[in-house]
Amino acid sequence: MIPGMGPIRYFLNPRADPGQPYGPELSAILNAKAHELAFQEISSLEGYGPTPLLELGGLARRLGIRSLWYKDESTRLGLGSFKALGGIYGVFRALRDAVGGDLALRDVPGGDPALREAVAGLTVTCASVGNHGRAVARGAALLGCRAVIFLPARTPPERMQAIRKLGAEIVTVDGTYDDAVRRAAREARERGWTVVSDTAYPGYEEIPRHIMQGYTVMVREALAELPVGVLPTHVFVQAGVGGLAAAVTAHLWEILGPDRPRVVVVEPQEADCLLESALALESTPALESPPAMEPSASKGSLATSMECLACRNPSTVAWRILREGVHAFLTIPDRAAEETVVFLRRGLGGDPPVHTQPSGAAGLAGLLAALHEPGLARPLHLDATSRVLVFGSEGPLFRRNDHE
Ligand SMILES: Cc1ncc(COP(=O)(O)O)c(C=O)c1O
Structure with missing residues (x-):
């Protein structure tokens, strides 16, 4: 039996209406046309290939669900x-916006020398x-800046x-990821640098949109890797600022x-900015329509072994998608993610x-927690007929296939 995994908090989102079209x-944030462009560029990169979609039949049987797929990003x-x-x-x-030229990922290294020089500056x-x-x-490093x-x-x-090792300079910031976001923005303003942030904030949303559009390539791959004619009934996806979950x-x-x-959406107990945002939205009087749409900050300590998910504030653009499209927000204790790492490593029932690592296992840990919680499993129709997709968003630190 999978052990009980400690206390969880959750919120069932009444805004996620199954009949509502996209x-x-x-579409102004993420759309199929922009996805196609992202796919063309990314798939032209040397070393690109779809990551594996693992079917974990042994674990699915233990959990009493029909199927479980794990998209393993450890080799990305x-x-x-x-x-x-x-x-x-x-x-x-x-960089393409900055140099205004025909920059293309398939041309690097090489390409037009004038463009290369502009990028190098x-x-x-x-x-x-x-x-x-x-x-x-x-x-x-690829593009030469x-x-x-x-x-x-x-x-x-x-x-x-x-x-x-990839040639970047590192500046350490006393404080959290969110402090580092503010510091990067300030230094960029003062020095004329270009911010490439994965999180969006008021006045800065364009690049984070492109970054999320890049993540959608992983979703396309997963759909193509599923058995023909079979779709998942549920997805459990972990979140820091929410970019991955929104994509x-x-x-x-x-x-x-x-x-x-x-x-x-699955978050650490101590870094629960999306759950907080959903709760705040729910408590906004209906007359305020559109209600106060700015997301809320987590009041947690941000101390978590799911270290990549330790974010105080959601990405504003991600939140706009999540608040309409996500069926439930769930937080889990560290122990749940840590134990999930351990039994994934063992491979249950022939898997x-x-x-x-804990950040990579958090979506799956959320599934295990939800299956133990009838108040969540029942309304989500999580049962013996469920076919669940999770994203193993990172591999272990020391086993990465470093090219460099
Ligand atoms: C391994 C891993 N998983 C999940 C996430 C969460 O992504 P997001 O911050 O877009 O929610 C991150 C973010 O850095 C990550 O590194």
Whole structure:
């Protein structure tokens, strides 16, 4: 039996209406045309290939559900997480806008020497807890510009080292990821650098949109890898600022329409900005329509072993998708994600061993927690007929297939 995994909090979102079409407000953020462009560019990268979609039949049987698929991002572009899709594409889009030329990922290295020189004079910057910084560093190295990455001082040294190895400069910030976001924005303003942030905030939304559009390539792959004619009924996806969850929600909604699965967003107990935002929206008087739509901050400590999810504030653009499209918001204790890492590694009931870290296992841990909670499982129709898709958003730190 899977052990009970400690206390959870959740909110069933009354706004997620199954019959609602993917409307123009959301299309303005993420859409199939922009997805196609992102796919063309990203799939032209050397080393690109779909990551595996693992069917974990042994675990599904133990859990009493019909099927369970785990999209394993541990081999993504040699960087070990789905963030590679967004960070590299975000750098590309930012640089293309900056130089105003025909920059194309398929032409690098090489391409037009004048463009190369223009790009070489630019600096991209971002805040990160590790994976996004690594992806931005790789994008900068590929395209030939400078990268400066702001990291909270308590970022694990191995994550810092992985960024440095790609040639980026690192600045540590006393404080949280959100402090690093503000510092990167300020330094960029003062020095004329280009911010390539995975999180959006008022006045800065364009690049984060492109980054989320990059993440949708992973969702396209998952749909193509499922057995023919079979769709998931549920998706459990972990969130920090919500960019990943929004990309997953939006793409499935736009492509599958009314056949889209129910989506559950999973956050750490101590970094629950999306759950807080959903609760705040619910308590807004109905007369205020559209209600106060700005998302809320987490009041938690942000201390969590799901370190990539330790964010105080949601991404504003991600939130606009999530508040309409997500069926439930769920928070889990660290222990749940940590135990999930351990039994994934063991491989239950003949399943292949899977290697990840607590942030990567959090979506699956959320599924396990939800199955133990009738108040959540019942209204979500999570039962023996369910076919569930989760995203193993990163691999283990020391097993990454580093090209560099
Ligand atoms: C491994 C991993 N999983 C999940 C996430 C969450 O993504 P988002 O912050 O877009 O919600 C991140 C973010 O950095 C991550 O690195």
